[in-house]
Amino acid sequence: MKKVHIKSYGCQMNVYDGQRMADVLGQEGYVETATPDDADLILLNTCHIRERAAHKVYTELGKLRDLKRERKAQGRETTLVVAGCVAQAEGAEIQRRQPAVDLVIGPQTYHRLPELLAQAKSGRVVDTDLPPEDKFDHLPAPKLAAIVARGVSAFVTVQEGCDKFCAFCVVPYTRGAEFSRPVAQVIAEVERLAQAGVQDVSLLGQNVNAYHGDGPDGRVWTLARLMRRIAEVPGIARIRYTTSHPRDMDEDLIALHRDLPQAMPFLHLPVQAGSDRILAAMNRKHTGDEYRRLIDKIRAARPDIALSSDFIVGFPGESDADFEETLRLIADVRFASAYSFKYSPRPGTPAAELSEQVPPTVMDERLYRLQALVEQHRQEFNHAMVGRTVEILIERNGRHSGQLAGKTPYMQAVQIESAAHRIGDRVMVQIERAGSNSLFGRAVEQPGLAA
Numbered sequence: 001m002k003k004v005h006i007k008s009y010g011c012q013m014n015v016y017d018g019q020r021m022a023d024v025l026g027q028e029g030y031v032e033t034a035t036p037d038d039a040d041l042i043l044l045n046t047c048h049i050r051e052r053a054a055h056k057v058y059t060e061l062g063k064l065r066d067l068k069r070e071r072k073a074q075g076r077e078t079t080l081v082v083a084g085c086v087a088q089a090e091g092a093e094i095q096r097r098q099p100a101v102d103l104v105i106g107p108q109t110y111h112r113l114p115e116l117l118a119q120a121k122s123g124r125v126v127d128t129d130l131p132p133e134d135k136f137d138h139l140p141a142p143k144l145a146a147i148v149a150r151g152v153s154a155f156v157t158v159q160e161g162c163d164k165f166c167a168f169c170v171v172p173y174t175r176g177a178e179f180s181r182p183v184a185q186v187i188a189e190v191e192r193l194a195q196a197g198v199q200d201v202s203l204l205g206q207n208v209n210a211y212h213g214d215g216p217d218g219r220v221w222t223l224a225r226l227m228r229r230i231a232e233v234p235g236i237a238r239i240r241y242t243t244s245h246p247r248d249m250d251e252d253l254i255a256l257h258r259d260l261p262q263a264m265p266f267l268h269l270p271v272q273a274g275s276d277r278i279l280a281a282m283n284r285k286h287t288g289d290e291y292r293r294l295i296d297k298i299r300a301a302r303p304d305i306a307l308s309s310d311f312i313v314g315f316p317g318e319s320d321a322d323f324e325e326t327l328r329l330i331a332d333v334r335f336a337s338a339y340s341f342k343y344s345p346r347p348g349t350p351a352a353e354l355s356e357q358v359p360p361t362v363m364d365e366r367l368y369r370l371q372a373l374v375e376q377h378r379q380e381f382n383h384a385m386v387g388r389t390v391e392i393l394i395e396r397n398g399r400h401s402g403q404l405a406g407k408t409p410y411m412q413a414v415q416i417e418s419a420a421h422r423i424g425d426r427v428m429v430q431i432e433r434a435g436s437n438s439l440f441g442r443a444v445e446q447p448g449l450a451a
């Protein structure tokens with residue numbers, strides 16, 4: 001039996017892609033292994049978003065070259081594959097820097113993996129095509145057993161690529177132009193997931209709320225329409241979507257947070273910065289106040305919604321005053337959580353050419369202050385849950401025996417002690433305590449609500 005080890009870096013879409021590659025390789029007789037040491041095929045599914053992420057790949061490849069040599073000395077062959085966004089961005093350069101790499105494959109040609117692996121037997125191969133055919137038409141549906149093994153929450157890519165061209169970002173270059181999967185294809189995939197016990201789906205896209213897929217009625221469907229249809233799939237109890245762009249939050253999608261019970265009260269809506277001058281330089285196409293007004297509308301539809309964002313500190317030209325504007329926006333909105341990053345110049349992006357790069361020590365200090373403020377709001381949001389009773393979807397066993405771990409509708413991790421429940425149950429839980437990373441609660445009797 002041939003074994004494959006897949007290591008995914010970066011965003012949730014890479015995790016999903018890793019699963020789809022495992023599915024296609026499964027058809028070729030590969031089984032997955034958690035360690036590289038016993039793998040005949042090692043696949044790094046890479047991320048190019050910041051310099052550090054891209055750099056990690058080469059460090060890892062150095063180690064894998066040594067492993068490949070050791071295995072060779074024992075008479076075992078190892079095929080080394082680099083997939084993902086670094087593959088798309090750097091192509092043949094990867095094999096120039098690390099000749100042990102057999103195959104470089106970009107995100108839009110994963111359906112060609114079997115034929116490319118066959119070609120790679122007789123020499124190194126690079127495929128960073130953006131082909132006209134749709135890879136999803138050619139990727140096999142996952143086996144039911146594979147879905148079950150992945151748990152009750154699953155990702156489904158519905159949209160890929162980005163046409164927004166934020167000045168700092170490589171994604172439009174690594175993932176290509178915006179593309180939406182047809183509705184029927186998405187529904188078929190969700191139905192299959194539901195058959196295998198999935199109850200919680202996260203719809204993925206670099207700009208997921210720009211979704212405009214071909215509907216079965218010959219019309220173009222929006223994300224809101226797609227979500228309403230997904231909510232009709234028996235067994236699907238929770239629907240989330242990520243990542244959205246503020247410009248594409250339409251009225252219909254906002255209303256869905258009020259009207260559709262399966263739409264979870266959680267929204268990741270990156271704003272990046274608070275200063276209008278910086279937002280314009282970033283080519284974000286919205287101001288700080290437009291974002292605030294949008295948040296007001298969303299909260300009017302769903303007052304308890306948990307909001308999350310991404311922030312970049314130290315974008316070229318960001319002054320102290322600009323940064324204070326970011327803190328002011330955070331104080332106004334009060335996010336339940338957020339990711340924040342120091343600006344990293346990326347080759348080929350417009351912002352990398354700008355003068356006035358912000359010194360690293362200034363970025364460090366800004367990041368520290370921003371994270372402290374976000375953390376304060378996150379803790380307040382979590383502590384406000386104490387005493388409330390909410391539905392938890394149990395996703396896995398907890399750290400200790402008798403413990404189960406799940407998520408609130410707001411995406412918070414919760415631990416409960418219970419011998420009576422199991423993975424996949426939806427159970428009403430009274431929150432008793434908020435730890436720094438997890439809530440703790442107790443199942444309360446609510447007949448009919450548990451799954």
Ligand code: SAH
Pocket residue numbers: 011049050168169170171205206207242243244270272310311312341342343344345346
């Ligand atoms: N819309 C995308 C965003 C991908 S990048 C999505 O699907 O998630 C995730 C986050 O990384 C961005 O929101 C941004 O905050 C950050 N980021 C992107 N490029 C960056 C760069 N050059 N330096 C630092 N952070 C960056």
Ligand code: SF4
Pocket residue numbers: 162163164165166169170171172206207245
């Ligand atoms: Fe990158 Fe901006 Fe597109 Fe998000 S919207 S993927 S940050 S270019």
Ligand code: F3S
Pocket residue numbers: 009010011012013014046047048049084085170171174175
């Ligand atoms: Fe990274 Fe590509 Fe995702 S650059 S964040 S893996 S889209």
